[in-house]
Amino acid sequence: MSLITEIVISFFLIVAGIFGLVGSFGLLKLRDSMQRLHAPTKATTLGVGGVLIASMLYFLLGKGTLSFHELLITLFLFLTAPITANFIAKTFITRNVRDHELPETGGNYGWAPYDDPPPQEVDIPEDKTGG
Amino acid sequence: MMTAALFFAFGCFGLGLLFNLWRIATGPDAADRILALDTMVINVIAMLILYGIYRSTAMYYEAAMLVAMVGFVSTVAYCRFVLRGDIIE
Secondary structure, eight states: OOHHHHHHHHHHHHHHHHHHHHHHHHHHHOSSHHHHTHHIIIIIHHHHHHHHHHHHHIIIIISOOOOOHHHHHHHHHHHHHHHHHHHHHHHHHHHHOOGGGSOOOSSSSOOTTTSOOOOOOOOOOOOOSOO | OHHHHHHHHHHHHHHHHHHHHHHHHHOSSHHHHHHHHHHHHHHHHHHHHHHHHHHTOSTHHHHHHHHHHHHHHHHHHHHHHHHHSOSOO
8 A cells, every 4th residue: 555545544534533532522511402412413423424435545545446335324324413413402302491482483383392293285085985 | 654543543432432421421311311322323333444444354334334223213212202202103
């Protein structure tokens, strides 16, 4: 493996390690639960992305085999991180914030933990057999 | 040089795991504990892939993929349980 390849892979590894450490440290450092939600869901996901890029470069440039497993893991993590953050925020609102403390949503219906979802126009087929 | 960078990344993610463990132990709310568990899963995925680079084998991607899927499903299940008192209604 040439020197320039090692330098590039080491750069990605160090950047990924710093991002992961900053994300986990933010989970410890920030004051509020809703503030704490910011650090891990963004910084740690970026750190894992850096590790996956380093792994892909290592197997492409060092071994000569191109693999797409890392891209699969990256896609899965980047898809599921916002869903997880949304669920955790809903859990916090349900347990700690009452309905009258929340600001207005500005829409047709209220916040999801305290208001029913809007009615949907779905055609339910009638049971014609009569039982 | 690449081995030193690998060990640096191992140290960073290991320290991050210790921070997450502290947040699980002292988290004032259930949401904090769920968030710390989810971050632990992401750090463990990173460490598995680093170990795959260290051993220079492609065998650990399947393990990382399985950990990612199980972690997402467990986080959503825990949140559903706290939100609705039931997982599958």
